[in-house]
Every structure is written in structure tokens, then in C-alpha cells.
Amino acid sequence: NAGVTQTPKFQVLKTGQSMTLQCAQDMNHNSMYWYRQDPGMGLRLIYYSASEGTTDKGEVPNGYNVSRLNKREFSLRLESAAPSQTSVYFCASALREVTEAFFGQGTRLTVV
């Protein structure tokens, strides 16, 4: 049982480049989330999808877009990467909105 799988695990981008972070879960969960983790700031919610077909902004959505491709997959896109987007990105899923979230292993993104 893979749980939540994120790809890639590491990425280096130049300022202005674009990329998509992929996330897939095999637990038949309804809700999916993208967080970023920065030192001393905990995890901050970028976007979430309460159920298939819906997406909503979280605490720090600027510079990002998301797509809930189907129930399993939730991707995060950086259209024009900036050094401020250097972070560790976590995808998570939950059976529904108020239940505990299960996390992927993270993607370490560096924007130079």
C-alpha cells in the first residue's frame, strides 16, 4: 500500500521556469492538500481540494495553481518560479475534511 506518492523528490529550478509537482493517493480519500514547509513556520496550506471536482485557496496560494485531475491525483503548478518558493512541499490526503491527513514524503524545491 503506497499511501501518498509525490514526484519528484528533489528539483532545482531557475527563476522564471515552470514545473508541476505530482501527487497521487491510493486510499480512496476524498480530500487532498498541498502544504509548504519553511523553517520556523510550520506547514502552511497552499491549496486544497475537499472533493473531486473542487479546489480552494489556502493560506498562501499566490504563485501557485492546482488541478484535481481525478479522485487519486492532485497536482501543484508553479507557472513562474521565484526564489521565495524555495521550500519543501508536502501533499496530503484525508478521507474527508475533518479526519486526519496522511502525508507524502515531500518534494524539496530550490529556485535559484
Next chain:
Amino acid sequence: AQSVTQLGSHVSVSEGALVLLRCNYSSSVPPYLFWYVQYPNQGLQLLLKYTSAATLVKGINGFEAEFKKSETSFHLTKPSAHMSDAAEYFCAVSPQETSGSRLTFGEGTQLTVNP
């Protein structure tokens, strides 16, 4: 609105000593509360959760937490620290209502266990 405050960004204990990690929450509605652990270069793993049943919640690896409504606290404890407990710990809160609910995390507490 909801928020979580974790008191102490770094806590250091000796092996075998009591572990106490503090978490206070603010929520306008009855909350669900969670503790997660993150080992180096890994994702977050659920330790335990409070969902309005018993106020004393037992989790994995010998950890437990007590929900105290009067103090708006959900502190994490373990009677005897082990070297393998060294990690970062996050407290999180979610309102019990379903619409638009999502986890809000504290800033984390790095636990160091000294031999």
C-alpha cells in the same frame, strides 16, 4: 478562525526523562486536535488525535495527550524518552464542522534526546 501555538521551538531532554511538548489552541467551534511527528527528510506521521471522545488520548510509540478545554491545551507527553523520539513534532487543529474544514498547524517543536 483557528490557530495553534506550540510553546518552545526546541526542547531537550535526557534519555529516560519525561517528555512534555506544549500546545495551546484557539478555535471558535469545538475542535479536533492532532499531534504529528516528522523524522528527518520524511513526511509527517500521525501520533494521536482527539475527536471529542475521551479527553486523554493514547497514541503510538508510548505518547499520550490530554485535551483540557478550560486551558485550551493539548499537551503531548511521554513518561520516558528514547533516543528514537528525536524528531520534530507538530500540533494541529481542525474545527469539527465539515464545510471548508482543514488542518492548521503549529510552528513545530524540535525534540532532542541526550544520552
